Amino acid sequence: MTRIAHVNGRYLRHANAAVSIEDRGFQFADAVYEVCEIRDGELVDPTRHLDRLERSLRELRIRMPMSRAALLVVLKETARRNRVRDGSVYLQISRGQAPRDHAFPDPQLPPTVVVTAKPHDRAKGEAQAAKGIAVVTVPDNRWERVDIKSVGLLPNCLAKQAAVEAGAKEAWFVDADGFVTEGSSTNAWIVTRDGHLVTRPAEFGILRGITRTVLLEVAARLGLTVEERAFTPQEATEAAEAFITAATTLVMPVVSLDGRAIGDGRPGPTALALRQAFHASTERVPL
Ligand code: PMP
Numbered sequence: 467m468t469r470i471a472h473v474n475g476r477y478l479r480h481a482n483a484a485v486s487i488e489d490r491g492f493q494f495a496d497a498v499y500e501v502c503e504i505r506d507g508e509l510v511d512p513t514r515h516l517d518r519l520e521r522s523l524r525e526l527r528i529r530m531p532m533s534r535a536a537l538l539v540v541l542k543e544t545a546r547r548n549r550v551r552d553g554s555v556y557l558q559i560s561r562g563q564a565p566r567d568h569a570f571p572d573p574q575l576p577p578t579v580v581v582t583a584k585p586h587d588r589a590k591g592e593a594q595a596a597k598g599i600a601v602v603t604v605p606d607n608r609w610e611r612v613d614i615k616s617v618g619l620l621p622n623c624l625a626k627q628a629a630v631e632a633g634a635k636e637a638w639f640v641d642a643d644g645f646v647t648e649g650s651s652t653n654a655w656i657v658t659r660d661g662h663l664v665t666r667p668a669e670f671g672i673l674r675g676i677t678r679t680v681l682l683e684v685a686a687r688l689g690l691t692v693e694e695r696a697f698t699p700q701e702a703t704e705a706a707e708a709f710i711t712a713a714t715t716l717v718m719p720v721v722s723l724d725g726r727a728i729g730d731g732r733p734g735p736t737a738l739a740l741r742q743a744f745h746a747s748t749e750r751v752p753l
Contacts, residue, residue: 467548467549468480469548469582469584470544470547470548471483471544471580471581471582472540472543472544472579472580472581472582473485473578473579473580474576474578474579474580475579477543477544477547480582483580485560485563485578485580486563486578488563488564488565488566489560489562489563489578490560490561490562490563490564490571490578491558491560491561491578491617492560493566494568495616495617495618495619495620496526496528496560496561497528497558497559497560497561497578497616497617498519498522498523498526498528498558498559498614498615498616498617499556499557499558499559499615499616499617500515500516500518500519500556500557500615501554501555501556501557501712501713501714502515502541502554502555502557502713503553503554503713503714503716504545504550504551504552504553504554504555504583504753505552505588505745505750506551506552507551507752507753508750508751508752508753509538509541509542509545509555509750509751509752509753510713510745510748510749510750511676511680511713511748511749512538512541512749512751513749514676514679514680514749515676515713516534516537516538518615518674518676519537519557519559519615520534522614522615522616523559525611525613525614526561526614526616527570528559528560528561528577529574529577530577531559531576531577531578531579532579537557538751540557540579540581541555541557541581542751542753544581544582544583545583545753546753547583548582548583548584548585549585550583550584550585551585552585552586552587552588553583553584553585553586554583554584554586554713554714555581555582555583556580556581556582556583556584557579557580557581558578558579558580558581558617559577559578559579559580560577560578560617561575561577561578562574562575562576562577562578563575563578586714591715591716594635594718595716595717595718595719595733595738595741596733597721597733598718598719598720598721598732598733599634599635599636599710599718599719599720599721600632600633600634600635600720600721600722600723600725601629601634601635601636601637601638601649601708601710601720601722601723601724602628602629602632602634602637602638602723602724602725603637603638603639603640603646603699603723603724604624604625604628604629604637604638604639604640605639605640606621606639606640606641606642606647606671607621608621608622608639610670610671612647612648612671612672612673613668613670613672613673613674615673622650622651623650625637625639625650626650626651629650634722636649636650636651636652636710636720637649637650638654638699638702638723640698640699641671641696643696644698644699645666645696645697645698646666646696646697646698646699646702647666647671647672647696648666648671648672648673648675649710649712651712652675652710652711652712652715652718653665653666653672653673653675653677653678653710653711653712654666654702654708654710655681655708655709655710655711656697656701656702656705656706656707656708656709656728657705657706657707657708657709657734657736657737658693658705658706659704659705659706661690661691661706661736662690662691662692662693663685663690663691663692663693663736664692664693664694664695664697664701664705665678665692665694666694666695666696666697667694667695667696668694675711675712675713676713677711677712677713677716677717677744678711680744680747680748681711681717681740681744683747684740684743684744684746684747685740687743687746687747688739688740688743690736699723699724702720702723702728703723703724703726703727703728705728705729706729706734706736707719707720707728707729707733707734707735707736707737708720708723708728708729708734708737709734709737709740716741716744717737717738717740717741717744718737718741719732719733719734719737719738719741721733
């Protein structure tokens with residue numbers, strides 16, 4: 467099927483969709499993004515994603531290219547034009563196009579907006595969750611502002627590639643103090659032997675994942691205790707369970723870390739129950 471992208475107000479075939487070589491997203495990774503799940507022909511948690519988008523833009527002093535309502539229309543329309551019922555929609559906003567110069571262009575430019583959508587095979591995701599994934603650890607060598615969802619993802623790409631080369635599906639960053647921060651594109655969680663969920667506080671050092679935020683509500687609904695604190699890889703390998711969260715992977719059980727089995731080496735009941743219960747706590751907007 468022909469893939470359609472939204473670029474600065476126009477819907478174009480991917481082959482014809484382009485931004486300038488002087489776009490600051492391309493030149494400097496001076497851009498932010500969001501990825502929203504699409505499920506059963508509905509956009510999942512658009513309000514939370516747009517809230518985070520606005521925060522990222524504010525932190526970088528990039529202006530909103532259009533109203534939230536208009537952006538929502540573009541997200542839905544791009545998903546519709548690509549006939550995505552289950553999958554994701556990707557939104558990127560850069561500071562715009564200008565002759566290459568590190569300092570912000572003055573006066574401000576119109577931001578560049580790109581939206582794409584792609585389907586995914588839900589059955590495949592479920593099969594993966596039933597098996598669980600392997601994770602490896604890598605040193606966290608990212609900048610301090612990982613709370614901003616910027617497209618500056620080179621360390622994340624290197625980490626994911628290290629995982630792939632080790633036969634794993636995700637890499638967990640470990641900070642200078644020996645604590646797990648988050649995955650290369652996911653948040654990291656463990657379940658202690660007494661059944662408490664543990665995940666790092668989102669004040670510093672990680673992206674405040676939307677899936678993470680929603681899951682904290684799900685956990686409360688299920689009567690689970692959550693400890694927002696950092697944990698080490700050692701604690702993770704001694705935990706009952708571990709899992710990752712993101713809009714595209716949802717709750718995905720982790721069955722080994724650096725080659726050492728977690729729990730009995732199979733997806734744990736808590737992770738699977740949370741995966742099952744997750745969507746009851748999400749906001750859904752029809753396309
Ligand atoms: N951390 C990082 C570094 C990510 O890239 C992502 C996914 N964009 C997440 C966490 C999870 O965020 P969300 O639940 O909003 O997809």
